[in-house]
Amino acid sequence: MSDTAAVRALRTMDLIPYILEHPGISINHLSKVFNASEKEIEKDLQLAFMCGLPGYTPYELIDLTYEEGVVSIIDPQVLNKPRNFSSSERVVIALGLEILRELNLANADNLKKIDNLSKKFQDTKGEDLLIMVDQNLSFPFLNIINQAIFETRVLTFDYQSVSKDILSSRKVVPHKLYLQNGYLYLSGYDLQAQSDRIFKADQILNCVIGEKSDAQKFDQVKDEEIVEITVDPENLNFIERNSSIIIEQEMSQGQLLVKLRVSNFDWLKRAILSNAPSIKVVSPRSLALEVEQMASNIVSAYSDQS
Amino acid sequence: MSDQKTERLINLTLALLSTKRFLTKSEIFKNVAGYSGSAETMERMFERDKDDLRNLGIRIEVRALDPLFEDDQGYLIDSNTFQINPEDFSKEEILLLTMAANLWHQSALKHDSNAALLKIQSLDGSVATNTVASPVVEDSEDSKKLLFIVDAIERLITLEFEYKGVIRQVKPYGIYTRKGFWYLAAEEKDVVKSFKLIRIGERIKSTSKSNAFTKPSNFKLSSFKESLNAPTISTAEIKIRKNQALALRRRYEAEELDSEWDKLSIDYSFEEDLIETLLWYGSNVVVISPKSIRDQIINLVNGLINV
Numbered sequence: 001m002s003d004t005a006a007v008r009a010l011r012t013m014d015l016i017p018y019i020l021e022h023p024g025i026s027i028n029h030l031s032k033v034f035n036a037s038e039k040e041i042e043k044d045l046q047l048a049f050m051c052g053l054p055g056y057t058p059y060e061l062i063d064l065t066y067e068e069g070v071v072s073i074i075d076p077q078v079l080n081k082p083r084n085f086s087s088s089e090r091v092v093i094a095l096g097l098e099i100l101r102e103l104n105l106a107n108a109d110n111l112k113k114i115d116n117l118s119k120k121f122q123d124t125k126g127e128d129l130l131i132m133v134d135q136n137l138s139f140p141f142l143n144i145i146n147q148a149i150f151e152t153r154v155l156t157f158d159y160q161s162v163s164k165d166i167l168s169s170r171k172v173v174p175h176k177l178y179l180q181n182g183y184l185y186l187s188g189y190d191l192q193a194q195s196d197r198i199f200k201a202d203q204i205l206n207c208v209i210g211e212k213s214d215a216q217k218f219d220q221v222k223d224e225e226i227v228e229i230t231v232d233p234e235n236l237n238f239i240e241r242n243s244s245i246i247i248e249q250e251m252s253q254g255q256l257l258v259k260l261r262v263s264n265f266d267w268l269k270r271a272i273l274s275n276a277p278s279i280k281v282v283s284p285r286s287l288a289l290e291v292e293q294m295a296s297n298i299v300s301a302y303s304d305q306s
Numbered sequence: 307m308s309d310q311k312t313e314r315l316i317n318l319t320l321a322l323l324s325t326k327r328f329l330t331k332s333e334i335f336k337n338v339a340g341y342s343g344s345a346e347t348m349e350r351m352f353e354r355d356k357d358d359l360r361n362l363g364i365r366i367e368v369r370a371l372d373p374l375f376e377d378d379q380g381y382l383i384d385s386n387t388f389q390i391n392p393e394d395f396s397k398e399e400i401l402l403l404t405m406a407a408n409l410w411h412q413s414a415l416k417h418d419s420n421a422a423l424l425k426i427q428s429l430d431g432s433v434a435t436n437t438v439a440s441p442v443v444e445d446s447e448d449s450k451k452l453l454f455i456v457d458a459i460e461r462l463i464t465l466e467f468e469y470k471g472v473i474r475q476v477k478p479y480g481i482y483t484r485k486g487f488w489y490l491a492a493e494e495k496d497v498v499k500s501f502k503l504i505r506i507g508e509r510i511k512s513t514s515k516s517n518a519f520t521k522p523s524n525f526k527l528s529s530f531k532e533s534l535n536a537p538t539i540s541t542a543e544i545k546i547r548k549n550q551a552l553a554l555r556r557r558y559e560a561e562e563l564d565s566e567w568d569k570l571s572i573d574y575s576f577e578e579d580l581i582e583t584l585l586w587y588g589s590n591v592v593v594i595s596p597k598s599i600r601d602q603i604i605n606l607v608n609g610l611i612n613v
Contacts, residue, residue: 004358005308005311005312005315005358006312006315006358006359006361006362007362008308008312009312009315009316009319010362012312012316013316013319014424014425014428017428018424018427018428020428020431021427021428021429021430021431022427022431023431033424033427034424035420043309047309047312047313047316048316050313051313051316051317051320051339052317052320053320053321053324054321054337054338054339055337056339077320077324078320078323078324078385079320081385081389081390081391081392081428081429082389082390082424082425082426082428082429083388083389083390083425084387084388084389084390084425085390085422085425086363086418086421087457087460087461088418088453088457089407089418089421089422089425091418091453091456091457091460092406092407092410092415092418092419092422092453093403093406093407093422094456095406095409095410095452095456096405096406096407096408096409096410097402097406099406099409099443100402100405100406100409103441113398113399113402114402116399117395117399117402117403120394142441146440146441160552160553160556162553162586165550165551165552165553165587165590166552167552176441176442177440177441177442178412178441178442178443178444179409179441179442179443179444180443180444181487182483182487184441203553236505240487240504244444270586270587270588271586272610273585273586273588273607273610274582274583274585274586275582275585276585276606276607276609276610277606277607277608277609277610280610291610292610292611292612294588294589295607295608295610295611296611297588297589298585298588298589298603298604298607299604299607299608299611300589301589301592302592302600302603302604
């Protein structure tokens with residue numbers, strides 16, 4: 001796909017301040033950052049070399065050195081600063097800062113810095129905020145987990161598994177922290193289970209950073225199974241919350257017939273109980289029977305009580 | 307051909323950016339490299355170039371230079387609007403900006419996130435993104451919709467979308483999250499309502515230009531949100547099996563009941579939410595009171611038996 005002259009002009013003008021801050025950067029690296037081929041970047045730079053301020057003497061042209069695949073800027077002329085953020089970029093940053101704010105609620109120092117910065121990005125038009133992120137995202141281990149991810153170090157923590165309802169001690173090589181549907185999760189390689197696991201951040205306790213992990217890559221087999229359920233269309237929340245594991249859904253006889261890819265059966269069984277009676281298992285049959293047994297146990301627990 | 311045009315666009319931008327005073331068209335034609343041909347040709351070139359730059363979001367200021375001859379206009383690009391001033395941000399702030407933009411780099415907003423990151427990295431090369439292992443957003447919701455709406459809120463643009471099978475015309479006031487979902491607070495037919503983002507139809511469009519309405523000065527997103535929650539707190543007594551329902555035990559003080567069970571008092575605002583939470587623990591949790599909740603649980607669970 002060829003870019004229009006205008007898009008190319010913009011990329012060329014963005015290249016200059018970027019290279020200025022990254023002297024000696026390789027063309028290969030630039031092509032990745034700017035999402036263009038190495039050839040395109042080279043052509044952009046050749047073009048930049050011809051451009052400058054009226055007069056166009058050597059002193060007025062953009063000057064750069066380009067040798068053996070690496071490039072540095074000698075004179076950027078007026079392109080010494082990056083182009084301003086577009087309105088959508090500003091929104092992305094403002095939203096991001098709101099989330100960072102939530103994550104750092106426990107850290108008064110960071111909070112103040114984030115608030116000051118947010119003011120530069122939220123066009124508040126008065127006192128009221130336009131965006132309010134209200135999760136209990138506050139997470140005391142944010143910094144050490146970030147550090148562990150960057151330095152590939154092992155984390156040791158106690159984990160309160162919500163789906164298994166047990167507290168256990170874990171040793172994990174963290175991959176990443178991510179937010180999904182408003183909750184913060186940590187994904188990582190569980191050294192005891194020898195497989196990738198996902199942890200809900202608010203159930204992590206006593207987290208400490210440990211030694212560097214020497215393991216390069218971990219092979220893992222994901223035990224996933226396809227489960228078929230019906231969901232009462234009134235219960236859209238379940239569908240909306242779990243859209244990432246839904247493979248197929250269709251309406252059939254007033255019910256939503258949904259196919260899920262499930263690896264955590266403890267979670268699914270509890271979710272079905274929680275949403276009773278709007279979710280029913282169609283297949284596998286064994287799962288349907290297990291859920292029914294759990295439901296019967298609840299009923300008998302209540303009859304014992306009375 | 308395309309090279310020539312790209313070169314001319316860059317030279318024009320640089321000339322307008324470097325000048326301290328407004329440049330007339332004839333000055334531009336005379337001094338900026340790339341303009342040639344008849345007066346009419348150059349005029350056409352310039353008009354097209356100007357449009358191209360503006361379409362890319364570059365603001366070109368125009369001013370009449372002579373009050374008697376309005377045709378004689380001057381042009382300039384203000385570096386304060388065109389460029390970011392690196393001195394506006396400390397090193398620490400640049401790191402936070404990197405984290406904020408980086409949050410979205412795996413989401414539907416990745417294009418804007420990458421574009422913003424590129425500019426942030428051009429502010430200070432020593433803050434490299436790979437030193438920032440910050441969290442990322444993995445959204446199942448369409449973040450593009452979110453971005454579109456936030457932009458409309460900021461610029462006071464009215465919106466039209468389908469919601470629960472009905473086409474709505476709204477004035478968007480603000481956006482907030484609750485229990486992991488995004489909501490839009492917007493005025494529809496003089497009433498401020500909440501719209502769950504995920505249920506807003508894909509074909510959302512703006513129906514006005516910027517500043518099409520004014521938000522009532524007494525509207526506050528924070529108080530609107532609070533008015534939705536209306537918390538009347540009640541207490542339920544439950545018993546939980548020993549060493550079970552650990553997440554509940556972390557939040558509430560347990561008191562020993564007998565060798566098999568402990569007792570907890572739980573505060574709640576909505577019966578449905580409490581029931582959902584308690585059912586999660588299966589037969590390890592039994593409600594003692596209120597009776598209405600006991601009855602509802604038995605009733606709901608019976609719906610899962612003999613199906």
